[in-house]
Amino acid sequence: MECVFCAVVAGSVPAHVVHRDEWTVAFLDRRPLFPGHTLVVPYGHVETLAELPAELLEPYFSVVQRVAVAMEGALGAAGSFVAANNRISQSVPHLHVHVVPRNPKDGLRGFFWPRGRYRDEEEAAEVADRLRAALEG
Numbered sequence: 001m002e003c004v005f006c007a008v009v010a011g012s013v014p015a016h017v018v019h020r021d022e023w024t025v026a027f028l029d030r031r032p033l034f035p036g037h038t039l040v041v042p043y044g045h046v047e048t049l050a051e052l053p054a055e056l057l058e059p060y061f062s063v064v065q066r067v068a069v070a071m072e073g074a075l076g077a078a079g080s081f082v083a084a085n086n087r088i089s090q091s092v093p094h095l096h097v098h099v100v101p102r103n104p105k106d107g108l109r110g111f112f113w114p115r116g117r118y119r120d121e122e123e124a125a126e127v128a129d130r131l132r133a134a135l136e137g
Helices: 004-010 054-075 121-136
Strands: 017-020 024-028 038-042 079-083 097-102
Touching: 004 024, 004 038, 017 054, 017 121, 024 054, 024 121, 038 054, 054 079, 054 097, 054 121
Parallel strands: none
Antiparallel strands: 017 024, 024 038, 038 097, 079 097
């Protein structure tokens, strides 16, 4: 079975992409903790952080950092939560970093995360557009 994140990178599975460069793709999570919850994945099938080639660490985490900063301006977030699982709790076995916009009293407590859905594709597209514009600007 093909990896769904590899399919997103290849463009064969639709996703709300907010950033794409020669090393990474960042796109909205289909079941976000909050609107703007973004996944950053490397090109090539890399399952864990330990398997990411050393020469990709800087460009990969540079994008993670840029997405976190963009959320504050584009979405009015007070901050962000940045996390990656390695095998355990990794719903897709492909390295991905979650970048989640955060605000005081947003209801996120510990690791019990109330996942949701976008109201519709239009809402997801609008959030993706705002993040994309902030990352390009």
